[in-house]
Amino acid sequence: MNMPNQPKSEAQVVIYTRQGCHLCDDAAQLVEPLVSDITYIDIDADPALAQKFNTCVPVVEINGKIRFRGKVSPMLLKRLLQAEAGKTASPRPA
Template sequence: MSLPPISPGDARVVLYGREGCHLCDEARAVVARVCAELGERFVEVDVDEDDEAATAARIDPDEIPVTFVDGRQHDFWRVDAERLRSALTA
């Protein structure tokens, strides 16, 4: 499953989540830390606020948080820092 290509000025990592989700909070912290270490940007999409984006990405609301790297689904529920770092440096 993949999103449309990311333009050069856009973030390589997209985190789909929602407010009040403890797993989303944990994922956000991991993504923020790894992206900061590597000088990468990330954007966050609230699946409750942007239903159109979540639908286009085929996000299952029961699997959030979901991360995409370079337009491809990378993880759901939990984000592994080493795996994310490897994906961003490959």
Template sequence: MSARITLYSRPGCHLCDDARAVIEAVCSETGEAYEEVSIAGDPGLEERFGNEIPVTFVDGRQHDFWRVSAERLRAALSGG
């Protein structure tokens, strides 16, 4: 199964921990998968996302940053 959700994060980030918990709960409900990409050590990702992590993408498009709303994530996954 290909992941529809991508979470860009950094180790030790408490907002990333919160976002991961929301994403995992929504994925558990919907049967979707997610992948997590650490920006640590990647200069390009650090430059792009360094001040906005966690950043979530759904189907390859940026969806949220800093906080993840379960309602908004469910709506995005259902096409709404």
């Protein structure tokens, strides 16, 4: 999915997950090749998160905004990461 020599996104990504969740595994496989900063949080370790996200996992948060619940779209993920990179990129000198 990631092109050779293409740098990984510097976006901060959090994946809320739980044990035995095949969709969570799928989300991780899509995100890992594209992003260098990923945090995994098991919702069952925190009752508040378990209540908040119960049947919605995986939940993928990019730079503090929840972007996916349940299933991750590869095309939309790439577009969101490119958009986030554009927000932090410094303007090129003229």
